[in-house]
Amino acid sequence: MSAGSDGSGDGGASTALRNTAMAGAGLGCLMSPLVLSGAAVIVVIFGGLGILLAPLIALYLLFTSGGGGSEVTEGDATTALMIVQGDGKVDFDETTVPDDLVDPIEEAGQQCGAITAVVIASQIQAESAFDASKVGPGGRLGISQLPPKVFKQYGKDDDDNGEINARDAADSILAQGRYLCALSDQVDEALDSEAVLGDHLNLVLAAYRVGMDAVIAAKGVPAGNDIQQYILDIRSRFPVYAGIGAPPPTASPDSDGPREESDGGGGKGQSRRGGEGDSGKEEPDKGSPGSGKPGEEHSAPGNSAGFPVSESQFDKMFPNRNPFYTYQGLVSALSAYPAFANTGSGTLKKQEAAAFLANISHETGGLAHVVEQNTTNYSHYCDGTKPYGCPAGQDAYYGRGPIQLSWNVNYKTAGEALGMDLLNKPRLVEEDATVAWKTGLWYWNTQSGPGAMPGHSAMVNGAGFGESIRSINGALECNGGNPAQVESRVANYRNFTQILGVPTGDQLTC
Structure with a gap:
């Protein structure tokens, strides 16, 4: 679940899953207040949405520096809040998105004064997790998930x-920018006539989602x-694409808090697969982007018989794997996410696998630990603050499986996505x-963690193996965090x- 389940760590907690839960949940509806470093509890009514929030909980998870369990400062939290x-009118950090998307995102963010590159990138993450191959409800295609008539x-x-195609990332992103700007003009008119009330950007994002009517x-x-969740989901990502996002807090190996390193089979504390905040939405919308439901974001035919x-x-x-991890178990699981190792060329399929x-x-130390x-x-x-609590018991949500799923919120979210x-x-x-x-496939195919896209998207969209590492442990390992x-x-x-007889491709590290 965390940085190193190869036996080098101490049973710790990775980061990706918690990031997904908090960012995916749009800061979390009706979250419990957090006392931050002795400061008073901060409760905010967010932007006229009528949702009671304690945003500093999410900010604590998103902006505390990793590796040593250091506490977020009030200054950092205030800036992020x-x-x-x-x-969204803050500087866009180009390093937070794949290189080939920087230009279209920046261009889309310059179509009008009301929409910025940070808004564009944050919305893409919410809509498709940067998966240009996504097929959504109602015939929505591509990275920006525009309705067919709108595109x-x-x-x-x-x-x-030579073609106008919603599956072409640049075509989709620039159309997204034009549409948002058109909606911005419509919202301005509606606000001027008092046909609507509320925050301008919130109204634009809502109109993108459900239509101006x-x-x-x-x-x-x-x-x-x-x-409301959709809007909060997008807004919660603004600091990340402004370049001030960081992995969730971790603790030293002998502390009682979340940990970043694995013990070789550890349930990484509050982390990508195991964080109280990064597994996905706290109460996932069963049909919304990012819920991680099998088949929802992937349209390729089943690949159980053709696993490469x-x-x-x-x-x-895996010569020394635990007998629990059977090959047949893996093959049987493939039908849940049929695009996995079944997208693109034969070489690409093997590279993703x-x-x-x-x-x-x-x-997991070579699949040694269950x-x-x-x-x-x-x-x-x-996490006893969740309304559903821990019905299986206080000690029941430790790390398990190839991705070392942990925390009650992640068991709930993954279970709902998988129908169990x-x-x-x-x-x-x-x-x-x-x-x-x-x-494991649920996380790989649908969860971005502290990265810009899920591992599946990183491989099939050319971002490379290094980007999949970022989706798992972000700055805990990448950018010099833990090169070993x-x-x-x-x-x-x-x-x-x-072993599979294919080249590695480029961009191996992060």
Whole structure:
């Protein structure tokens, strides 16, 4: 679940999952207040949405520096909170998105004064997690998930490839910018005539999601939780794309708090697979982007029979694995996310399979561990502030499986995505190999963690293996955070691609 499940750590907690939960939840609806470093509890009514928030909880998770469990300062939290509640008119950090998307995102953010590159990038993350191949509800296609009629109106051949295609990232992003600017003009008119009330940007984002007619009918942002959640989801990402986001807090190996390093099979504390805040939405909208439901974001045909790793190759990759991790369990789980290792060329399919297996090998010491080894951590993974609590028991949500799923919020979110009650029956992840593999595939295919996209998107969209590492542990390992852990993952990937007979591709490190 965390930075290094190769046995080098101490049963710690990674970061990605917690990031996803808090960012995906849009700072979290009705979150409990947080006392920050002795300061008074801060409760805010957010932007006229009528949702009671304690944003500093999310900011604490998003902006505390990793590696040593250092506390977020009030200054950092205040800055981030101002950005979240602002209009997105802050400098865009180009390093937070794939290189090939920097120009279209910046150009889309210059279409009008009301919409910025930070807004564009944050909305793309909420809509598709930067997956240009996504097929959404109602025929929505591509990275920006515009309705077909809207794309037909605003789409152009912005990448000059001779066609106007919603699956072309540049065409989609520039159409997104034009549409947002058109909606901005409509919102201005509606505000001037007092047909609607509320924050300008909130109204624009709501109109993008449900249409301007619905916003006018509601005389503002519609009251449904899904719309408000969508807006908060986007806003919560503003600091990240402004370049001030950081992994969630971690603690030293002998502390009682979340940890960043794995014990070789540890339930990484509050982390990507195991964080109280980065598994996905606290109460996932069953049909909304980012819920992680199998098949929801991937349209490729099932690949169970065509998995590009044979059983003999799997055995070679994991010669000392725990017998629990069966090859058949993995193959049976593939139907949950049919685009996995089934997108693009034969080489790309094998590269993605190798990338996934290399990362989970690192997380579990070569698939040696099914459950977290440090039992003293077990009681830490119950967030009692959640309305659903910990029905399986205070000690029941420790790390399990190839991705070392932990925390009650992540068991709930992953279970809902996979159509099973993991909140009440968390032991399924250590008792059923197929269920265990599905939780790993759930994270890989749908959760961005502290990165800009899920691991699946990183591989199929050309961002490379290094970007998949960022999606798992972000700055805890990347950008010099822990180069030894990065090299360990890369070594696994090199080994596995060699076994599969394919090149590694570029951009191996982060």
